[in-house]
Amino acid sequence: MNKSLTTIALCSILAFTACNSNNSNSQKQQDSTVHNHSHADSLDTEHTSQNSVDWMGTYQGTTPCADCPGIETTVKLYKDDTFSYKATYQDRNLTVADTGKFMWHNNGSVVHLKGKDTDIKYKVGENVLMQLDTEGKEITGELAEKYNLKKTP
Numbered sequence: 418m419n420k421s422l423t424t425i426a427l428c429s430i431l432a433f434t435a436c437n438s439n440n441s442n443s444q445k446q447q448d449s450t451v452h453n454h455s456h457a458d459s460l461d462t463e464h465t466s467q468n469s470v471d472w473m474g475t476y477q478g479t480t481p482c483a484d485c486p487g488i489e490t491t492v493k494l495y496k497d498d499t500f501s502y503k504a505t506y507q508d509r510n511l512t513v514a515d516t517g518k519f520m521w522h523n524n525g526s527v528v529h530l531k532g533k534d535t536d537i538k539y540k541v542g543e544n545v546l547m548q549l550d551t552e553g554k555e556i557t558g559e560l561a562e563k564y565n566l567k568k569t570p
Contacts, residue, residue, distance in 0.1 A: 467525030476491070476494070478490055485507050492566055494519065494528065500516065500517060503515075517535065518531065539566070547565050
């Protein structure tokens with residue numbers, strides 16, 4: 418009987434040790450997986466339009482207008498986080514010109530031009546500024562691309 422108890426105790430210890438060893442390996446795999454996700458997440462936030470795109474320069478385009486053929490728009494972004502903005506309404510005697518400071522939003526992917534007469538947000542892409550709506554969301558639909566200003570050489 419003593420021999421049976423010893424055998425049972427020994428088997429129990431071996432089974433317990435094997436389970437702990439398995440849990441330890443499983444935990445190491447989980448830690449590694451969490452680490453890999455954290456590393457990938459940190460890479461996503463490191464590369465933004467602000468630090469990865471050559472955003473300084475002049476952008477031009479003709480954006481849609483409700484009561485005219487279009488608005489000829491020019492935006493210049495400078496290294497010191499200032500801007501100049503000019504919008505000329507076609508077939509109308511109206512030009513809006515402004516300068517001011519811009520701010521970066523959305524982890525460095527959106528510039529917010531805020532001047533005396535200007536309060537516009539653009540998503541910054543490679544050689545393009547994409548105008549956002551009044552709520553700061555991307556414009557969608559048939560005319561969405563017409564709200565893009567292209568960088569000039």
